[in-house]
Amino acid sequence: MSESHPTPTARRPVIAIAGLAIETSTFTPTRTHAAAFHPDRGDEVVARYPFLADIADRAEFRGALIGHALPGGVVDRDSYESLADEIVSRLGAITAAEQLDGLWYDIHGAMVVDGLDDAETDLLGRIRAVVGPDVVVSASMDLHGNVTAELAHQVDLVTCYRMAPHEDALETKERAVRNLVDVLTTRPVGQQRPVKAWVPIPVLLPGEQTSTRIEPAASLYAQVPEVEATPGVLDAAIWVGYAWADQPRDRAVTVVTGWDREAVAAGAERLARAFWDVREEFVFVAPTGSFDECLTAALAPGAARPFFVSDSGDNPTAGGSGDMTWGLTRVLANPVFASTDGPTVIYASVPGPAAVETAVEAGVGATVTVTAGAEVDDLHAGPITMTGRVHAVKHGDRDAETEVVLQVGSVFAILTKLRKPYHHEHDFTDLDLAPRDADLVIVKIGYLEPELFDMAADWMLALTPGGVDQDLERLGHHRIQRPMFPYDRVFPSAPDLGARIIPPSNEPLGAIA
Template sequence: MSETVSAAPAVARRPVVAIAGLAIETSTFTPTRTHAPAFHPDRGDEVVARYPFLSAMSDTADFRGALIGHALPGGIVDRASYEELATEIVTRLRAIVDTEHVDGLWYDIHGAMVVEGLDDAETDLLGRIRAVIGPDVVVSASMDLHGNVTRELAHQVDLVTCYRMAPHEDAMETKERAVRNLVDVLTTRPAGAQRPVKAWIPIPVLLPGEQTSTRLEPAASLYAQVPLVEQTDGVLDAAIWVGYAWADQPRDQAVTVVTGWDEAAVAAGAERLARAFWDVREDFVFVAPTGTFEECLDAALAPGAAHPYFVSDSGDNPTAGGSGDMTWGLTQVLARPEFRDPSGPTVVYASVPGPAAVAAAVEAGVGATVTVTAGASVDHVHAGPITMTGRVHAIKHGDRDAETEVVLQVGSVFAILTKLRKPYHHEHDFTDLDLAPRQADVVVVKIGYLEPELFDMAADWMLALTPGGVDQDLLRLGHHRIARPMFPYDRVFPEAPDLTARIIPASDQPLGASA
């Protein structure tokens, strides 16, 4: 960050920064509902302890946790749960404000939370927070690049940034950047400056994360431009949001936001990034070879295929908002004749929830043969519950997401069943269940692009274009509320999109007003 004007202390004492936010990625195409306990809320000192970088910054600011909650992606948040959590956030912030002067707020969110009856939940929540902390408190938001930034949200925040990598290997780095930017503004803002200026540009493109991974072009080069814009004189931060493709809301689209002290610089930076995104819209491709589920399994079993061969069952990916409850993929696997004998190719399948099936396996114990039924308790559009007879291979208790996990061996398939849905991103997720994914022939995971540890384990992999609430074939889902025209739903635009910067200064009207 560089400045065109001299800096002067904005807060003589050490600033007080409050922390609050709710984060979830929500698919409107899955029938599941998300309730308050799924956010695993941290409160008070728990919030501060959650982020090690805050203790390293304790000499520059005092941090006060209100409440943050991060839920596994899933279905729409029911309104009562949202009201419960939002009310507690407001109550806790009011208690902080009543006892000391609050200078800043770190708004820790994702940006794709959908609440019953709300089209822009993050702005609604921040409006409630603003009503407590007041218009003078400087707000800095950290977000997922698959979040959504409406003009209203851009107006309510003073600083906003998002991840620059997909997969999100820079998640913690991004959160720390949001806080450091906030503290810098509170302590060393330029003389005479009130608040940063923001340039916001919507881009009529909506693509899934699996087509915009920064592991490959054009996203790699596109996101490489972000730090270059950030280094411009008068700019504090630059960001590109891909947007969230599996919600059907008017706000869903790509966006660029650049913040800083120099209006011309932030406008030029935002326009540079927006034009770069639009210019490469036709060049985005899937992060791996794709095919039907059958084609992916055929490739995994083909002579000479490298093992372990990973297959993403992408349509029911619980870390993109899928219910994780579908049985379609496991049904297809168990129907393959190659896997019916225990001596066949070793397959690991992760996973299908089934509380009753898990309970029955736990009661029977490791080594027992059981017949259980699992899955499709809420998401049965493409397949109903699946009944299996197999040997209990492993049992594990105490997982944060699943609570209890069991592995059932059916033929040569090791199917992971869970009490509650869970993502499988790490090698220990498998080895803790006495599974050896590196020695397996095929590993099928409900995921999109492979997270880093899975990517490192895979000798080869394919992305299966399977059905579900986060179907990679967006046209198959049937959006009807998104803004149009929108690429790739529309390939021909009546006129070129307006990619000029919308300047959102903080001083033109009260922060609580509509932009």
Template sequence: MASRPVIAIAGLACETSAFTPARTLAPAFHPRRDHEVIDEYTFLHPGTSLGDAADWRGALIGHALPGGIVVRAAFEELAAEIISRLSQIANSTPIDGLWFDIHGAMVVEGLHDAEFELLTRMRKVVGPDCLVSASMDLHGNVSRNLVHQTDLITCYRMAPHEDETETKERACRNLVDLLRRGCPSRAVRPLKAWIPLPILLPGEQTSTRVEPAKGLYALVPRVEETEGVIDAAVWVGYAWADEPRNRAAVVVTGWDQEAVAAGAHLLAQRFWSAHADFHFVGPTGSFAECIDRALASEARPFFISDSGDNPTAGGSGDVTWGLTRLLERSEFQGAGGPVVIYASLPGPAAVRTMVDAGVGATVTVTAGAEVDAVHAGPITMTGRVHAIRHGDKDALVEAVLQVGSVFAILTQLRKPYHHERDFTDLQLAPRAANLVIVKIGYLEPELFDMAADWMLALTPGGVDQDLVRLGHHRIRRPIWPFDTTFPSPDLCARVIPASNDTLSGPDE
């Protein structure tokens, strides 16, 4: 191997709900290619210790906003380009390593394990001796086959994901360290201990802000520090897909078989012993109950999560149910009522009308339910155009409509609202509002710090928190909380061989 190993970067990421009629197309992944991939990650820039440690070659990465099932043609188009670009790299120089940059919960039409399928195709290009390091979201799903095809695999340790960059950097650093041990061969490949768990919980019940997830994830670095261990990871899985691989899992990677097996067993045992203790990260209620509580409270601003249509968990974003219920309330039907900010609802035609009319105009517009009309149809509103903003990378165009005392944010395309500037850029003052209602689950850090109080509204949509009523039919049963009585699971570690060995047997 040359003094600087050649490491390619590729992957596709889309957290995918099977319970929304939305579909994800290729442009939603906003593909980055060649040097754009390196530009995306400052820890790989020239002049940094990690950037200078290898010859990093970007193939293609695509990160889509969470949404509906990925159309097969879109996957095939992007996968083919990844293979083509990897082939171009391989034709010019041997590829020593591959950083597989994924989320882990992508559902593709006609595929049962999309990330494994993609990596299998990539393996045919980079070769069996290429070392692969995967980084994932802790809400990803880790099949036995995916673990087998990788040499290193890790995931976030925080929810909300404040350690996303740290995790990706760790995946790259572990890969560089492994390559420095010598030529990529069976002799230097670490062992992987994998334990699947019959648990499938929403992220809003597994936040690391509170117990028991807080304590569980505090164990991860302790296991990682064990002699003979390289990395330890715990996945809670993704609850709104519907595939056999959707479940919690533990993977510990290292050189000592006893150490990795013991570490994996410790984490799995802690997870299982607490499976019935997981609860929502904040107080919950129906949408009406949350609004009633907010109006009765003196805390300002009072945040409410319209959780069932959370676009950052896979919701379509255009469910009108929450905004319809809000505007029906008499408290908000006059301009002098309690100030409410509602974020948000896609309505491209409505936004065009508001842009044409201009700020200050009174308009009647119809928005929402173009994709997901399962729970409510399009909503028609008459109000004053409060603000218009062009150029957002997700929404493209945003427009605020004041209806009574409600300031509803309408968008050309769906957008998550996670930062104070998302509101202030629209001449809205969330800190001065009575209520801020956001399509989100647990509050992202900036909103969490801003909220004087907060409730999670259990609303309908593609990422409904009431998992049992969604109708899963392909997940492995029994599994908690869909089943409440079943035999204790097998928590013995499955020690998986190097990825260029043969793997046989079921994904158990």
């Protein structure tokens, strides 16, 4: 770190908190509306981040509005405008009441809004218009977000997760805030804004091929703290980018910030070249196969139990609609599961509001015939009709609202009023299901989240169709910049992985390649 000295101040800096976060697939027919962001406002915002209490002696925090939505389809423009307007209005009220020194911009980085290709930059531009050019902005992001030169220009500090799955999410947010407080209270002599070095990398890969659980991502991301520890550097980050949106900004990026221009440039270039050099080595985080191949492996004599299968193409935590019935249809069509004496299968999940209502009215133990799924995403399979016994009912879930379990043969199918991801053991045990005792657990997910990973005796990633299809070339992109690996494996010339120094937000951006 560069030599620094406390900046004399008669008060603690005031930091506002704002942001909208969602991962948005443009290949999913669903639309995301304002209510899906479950916005917190004012003091609710400050209360949602426990670590702020540990920094309260160094800064004061003011909540504007924070909204985090379950990944899904494109955000409709009216919903975005209403949330953006409220954020701007609340920040305007804060700046009218007191001097604002900093802003923590808590985002994901892969939000797509109808008519906008870089929604996070658009929102921050509106925020800048009300808080002014002197407010120092620190952004925290998902490593599956996208950092354009324009976004890098608008922020002063930016960081992202260093783990996939994102076990360091809270740690990353805290780092973004502590970096901001440090810049506001202790700066190198003569420095006002950190230097930012940005390097775009022509690689676009799904998260399931870039998990930090395995190589080469494990070693690649191990270099990030090494760069961060370089004298003159404040933070270093690698963005894999978001693979399931068809936008010009979708690609990998490195950004390094700090006080030493040469150090940040060298760090950003080191990480970018390291990423490019291992591009051919990325592989899926688990054995893969078609859905039928995964079922065959799970049912093979001697297969470990419980055996987990990821129905990855409709993963709602990557932006899938969660509404597809393709996987469940294939399970119920398999005669192995027709009898209650067959292998125990848990399938999570398919939305079906009418089916849920019918099951709730009938009650646990009743036999019902219901139809669910494919209300918005029927590209690969239509609604599915099932007759089974109501095994469980649960009300009050934040995402699903109401869940029911329908036993059809030896299959326990979870149906929801609204779509929901299943990441935790209690998601199942709360429904009187025992995933550790099941033969097969099928979850709409990509790489298994930590609790599922720990439960699984074995698992496979099913390469199924849907809005977040792992086969990007099969899915098809038309607007990404080319050449782009793996779409293009032969480049006419080596990519330019030199650092672009991004000017402060109070200076013109200029032309950045």
